[in-house]
Amino acid sequence: xxxxxxxxxxxxxxNAVAEPRRRQILDLLSAGERPVNDLVxxxxxxxxxxxxxxxxxREVGLVDVRDVGRQRVYCLNGRHLKPIHxxxxxxxxxxxxxxxxxxxxxxxxxxxxxxxxxx
Amino acid sequence: xxxxxxxxxxxxxxNAVAEPRRRQILDLLSAGERPVNDLVxxxxxxxxxxxxxxxxxREVGLVDVRDVGRQRVYCLNGRHLKPIHxxxxxxxxxxxxxxxxxxxxxxxxxxxxxxxxxx
DNA sequence: CCATTATATGCCGATATCGGCATATGTCAA
DNA sequence: TTGACATATGCCGATATCGGCATATAATGG
Numbered sequence: 001x002x003x004x005x006x007x008x009x010x011x012x013x014x015n016a017v018a019e020p021r022r023r024q025i026l027d028l029l030s031a032g033e034r035p036v037n038d039l040v041x042x043x044x045x046x047x048x049x050x051x052x053x054x055x056x057x058r059e060v061g062l063v064d065v066r067d068v069g070r071q072r073v074y075c076l077n078g079r080h081l082k083p084i085h086x087x088x089x090x091x092x093x094x095x096x097x098x099x100x101x102x103x104x105x106x107x108x109x110x111x112x113x114x115x116x117x118x119x
Numbered sequence: 120x121x122x123x124x125x126x127x128x129x130x131x132x133x134n135a136v137a138e139p140r141r142r143q144i145l146d147l148l149s150a151g152e153r154p155v156n157d158l159v160x161x162x163x164x165x166x167x168x169x170x171x172x173x174x175x176x177r178e179v180g181l182v183d184v185r186d187v188g189r190q191r192v193y194c195l196n197g198r199h200l201k202p203i204h205x206x207x208x209x210x211x212x213x214x215x216x217x218x219x220x221x222x223x224x225x226x227x228x229x230x231x232x233x234x235x236x237x238x
Numbered sequence: 239c240c241a242t243t244a245t246a247t248g249c250c251g252a253t254a255t256c257g258g259c260a261t262a263t264g265t266c267a268a
Numbered sequence: 269t270t271g272a273c274a275t276a277t278g279c280c281g282a283t284a285t286c287g288g289c290a291t292a293t294a295a296t297g298g
Contacts, residue, residue, distance in 0.1 A: 001275090014136065014137045014139075014142075015137045015296080017133065017206075018134045018137040019285090019286085020213075021286095022199055023148075023206065026210075030209070030210060030213065030223040035244080035245090036245060036246090037243090037244065037245085037246070045287095046232065046287080046288075047244085047245070047246090047290080048245085048246075048247080048287085048289085048290095049286080049287060050245055050247060050249085051243095052246085052247090052286080053286095054245095054246095055246080055247095061287085065173045067213065067294095067295095068297065069242065069244090069296070070244050070245080070294065070295040070296060071243095071244060071245085071247090071295095072244080072245060076213055077213075078208075078211075078212075078213025078214045079208050079213075079214050081210045081213065081214065082214045082215075084203070084207050085204075085210070085211065086230075087142065087202050088203050088204040088207065089204065091145075091149060091151070091195075091197045091200045091204070092197075092204065093149045093197075094149065094196075094197025094198075095197045095198050095200065096199045096201075135275095138255095138256085141255095147244080149278070153273060154274080154280080155262085155272065155274070156273095156275085164257095165258075165259090166274085166275075166276090167257085167258080167259080167260095167275085167277080168256080168257060168258085169275095170276055170277085171256080171276085171277090172256095172277060173275095174277095183275095186264095186265095188265070188266070188274090189264070189265040189266060189274050189275080190265095190274065190275085191274080191275065191276090206273090226281065234291095
C-alpha cells in the first residue's frame, strides 16, 4: 500500500472543476437539466467521455441524475460548489481592493507619523 | 506527439488550487509574505516538496517571489484567483436560493393554471 | 423476442502528478 | 576560501488521469 501519488479527482469538488470540460458541463446544466445525449451534441465530444465526466461530477455530488424512460437526465447540484466559493471569496481583497488596502496602510503610517509629532 | 492525457497543473489557477497543500500555502501567504523555510516549518513538509508547490503557484502567477539575502520571500498575488471567483459566483443561486427558486417556479405554474381557468 | 436507442463500463496507452531522496545552486559569514 | 545556511532541481516510483475504442447494460417500440 504505497503512498497515493495524487489526490483522486473523484475526491472533492476542487479537483472536479479543475477540468475545463467538466466546468463546461456544469455551465450547460446551470441553464437547466439535460439528458446525456443533449450534452454530447452540444459539447461535440464522444459520448463515453461525457459519461465519464458526468460520473466524476456525480461522485462529488455536483450533479444529480434522474431516470426518464431510457434517458438519464442530469441536473446541477451546486451545494458542493459553496466551499470553493467560500474559499476564494476570502481572497477577494487580494485583487479588488489591492491598491485600496495599500492606501490604507499608507494612511495609517501617516497617522502614526502625525501622532509622533504631537508628542 | 500524442494527445495530452491531462491538462498540466501548471496551466491554470483552477488546477493549481485543486491541490490542498497549495491552498494551504496560499492561506498562509494571505496573512503576509514568508520565506520558504517559514512555510516549511509551519506546514511540516519536506522542503523540496514545498519548493515544488511554490513553483507551480509561481508559474500560474498566484504568488510572487522576492530575493532577500539568501532567502526567497513569497507573497500572494490573488489576481489569478478572480476567474475562479467569477466562475463559482455565477452558481451562487444554485445553493443559496435553491428553494426560493423552486418556489418561484411553482408560483409561476400556479399562475399559468389560473390563466387557463380564466379563458 | 428483436432491433434500436440511450448510456455506462472496461481496458489500454500516453502522460502528468505527488512525494522521496540526493544533489545542484546561490548567498552569506568567518 | 571554506563552510554553513537557504532554496531549487533532478531523477525515480507509484499511481491517477484523460481520451479512444469496443462492449455491456437498460429501456422502448414493433
